[in-house]
Amino acid sequence: MTERRVTIDVPSLARVEGEGALHLKIEQGTLQHLQFKIYEPPRFFEKFLEGRHYSEVPDIVARICGICPVAYQVSAVNALESLFEVELTPWIKQMRRLLYCGEWIQSHSLHIHLLALPDYFHETTVLGLAAKQPDAVKRGFFIQEAGNRLIKFLGGRSVHPIGLQVGGFHKAPSLAEAAELHRYIESALPEAIAMAEWVARLDMPDEQQSFTSVALTSPHYPLETGRLKSDRGLDIGVDDYETYFTESQCPHSTALWSLLKGENYLVGPLARLNLNVNGLPPFLDRLLAKLGNPFPSQNMFHSMLARAVEVCFALHEASELLRNYKVPDTPSVPVRVKAGECCGWSEAPRGLLWHRYQVDAEGIIRAAKIVPPTSQNQARIEQDLAQSLQAFGLEHSDEALRLHSEKVIRNYDPCISCATHFLRFSAERSP
Template sequence: MMKKVNVDHLTKIEGHATLHVKIKNGVVEDCRLTSIEGSRYFEGMLKGRRWDEAFEITSRICGICSTGHIVTSIQAMEDALGVKPSPQTLMLRELLTIAERIRSHATHLYFLALPDHLGYESAIAMIPKYKKQVVSALTLMRLGNDMMVLLGGREMHAVQAAVGGFRKFPSQDAIDDVRKRLEKAKADAVATAKLFAKLPVPDFESPCDWLSLYKKGEIGMHYGDLKGSDHTFKRKDFAKWLKETHESDSTANFVVKKGKAYFTNALARLNNCHKFLSPDAKKILKASKVKLPSKNTFLDNFAQAIELVHYVDESIRLCKKLKPKKEKIKDFKIKAGHGIGVIEVPRGLCWHEYKINKNGEITFGNVMTPTCQNLRAMNEDIKAYLPQILKYSESRIQLEIEKLIRAYDPCFSCSTHFLKIKWDKT
């Protein structure tokens, strides 16, 4: 008996992807999830461009994580040029990327993930019965967006962050106003975490390891070392651990860690850093009976919801600490260099690497997005999960796999390397 699951256009994900699964006599013969986004070759377009243009170009890789790409790009360029940003700059950047995480998590949890769990085709269809929840999501999204407008200049493709500092600064009044709104929105974040804590997840263990940034006291932010289940490495050593590769009969690009798939997302961050969660986030985690670290990748949505509470708390803390003052962008000389930037963005680790020559021209650019890193893990997870659900109908199998994919919150626009190929469906 042959079963086939072909989803030509996955919905409720960012970008375009297809999934093809072939099952023969109860054995999974083939399983492929691939991006069908056209290729945009961002790294190629960087060649020859000026050092101060990289962030504006790479920001366009993704609308959802544009701020994450901007901060990663700036960090990599500062590494190449030997620029040390001020403490205030670092705080403003943190608040900026946390704002993006709040917006992104709220959007993903309510608009892309929750409808699956509640049996609706979309969040819009949920409005008559779940208006309160949808309004909660919209409140958190608007708040994250307003924070990004304040710190970055607009909702996406921020303009105020620069190599060496910021071009413009928020007023104390504006920061205080944001803090008050965060304090009010805390209840929405807590309600979200409690809601997702109640949603059942299948009993599942991913065959893959995880990876996130680890720095004491933080839930993976912009600095620290890279940590998996039983190893840690320095960012500068990344090439010894991570390798970009592709399968001979496919055009999709993957990143592997020592030859193996790994996941990088909210669950990876919490696996490594959950002891640094804010007290209220920790309380909800404890009450949920979820044991961390975990390799049940379905828990990524729950991890995002827990993070949402933490990020609101962390933003309040940063707003209380910030006494914004105008600072000049750091002075530095243009010189040849090689720099690496890696930060956590909503969907996991984001890497930018640049080489520049003595004229400040980019001679090499490399970007590894969270989805490139997660793609192999998603494939491995689907393969590992399929035997558990083969007893179901084809449409149910499809839904279950879609839930697994959406738990990763993949962003196929981020897949800068992918090419479209025709699938042999025989």
């Protein structure tokens, strides 16, 4: 065979948030080297938090991501409230879950229609997709609006919400606002079910891989709380996270990599559904049975269907939470500050999001660590790309390999900006 050496260096992966590159080396039909690079500069959010009062944390971490600010807020308040031994009211717990439903709905709907679906219709943007599938795109925007309205209902605005605080919420919405929102949510649920049925009919690659699914689990499908489990025996609480998971600097990426006992793993909607498929409401059990339920699945291309199913779940859950909405006597409870270290987590749309804080007696943040989903999935993405490109066929043109690689990467919905941490600096000097 004639030797073939190919280098593909994509300066910016289209339709992901942030900047990244993929580097391949192919020799004699064999993939010799692959690097998924994140070269975006460090964003310093963990350092920004140092010296800030705990009450500022929810609004600061919301700025890490415009797509999933609620996840950063909830993981943060979960950590701080555990340290301060805050006793939340049932209303606050329910509304936190409702707020999180909004984030899942808007994020998943955005990803499905604007980022992933164009791949399956040989289009590069949603504009091209809209020309071929106008009804599907209109439906997607209608569903996404339900998520935006939910976030605004409790957060004050749909992007970078400001309604959440340690101890509850700043304000309780009115009964009239809740009733109006409930009507919209009710109208969006049948549309989401139709979307899931449509997504299930798409021609997806049949690629079976071996990977470890990691997600929170709870008596109810996990959003904002739970224990962390894997399909290979892991079962831990939030304080044990760093005993099993380690972050390290990868030479070719500004983002840190996370490994579970030295191995890559998967977080996100597919991992959640793999571990929690038996916790879905009955109507989704029936829907999945109708669709030939593939879950648990070891095919990463089932991630889009997993997102569609979670949109249906979140709309149903939001409807139930709004059905008997009542205005509380107070939207928050008192907070008594104390010094210590605390951890918190929740299930962002893209997967597990873990926070750790050190707080002094005045409530000042002295240290912070945030582990986002994308950094946890990076090693898994690289392994997936290597296997998927081999299965796809390395004899394809460079452009075809690029398009397939992006299609694989979008299964993970990577939020590259969120994965870029502050880097430790060291220097070796000579006289």
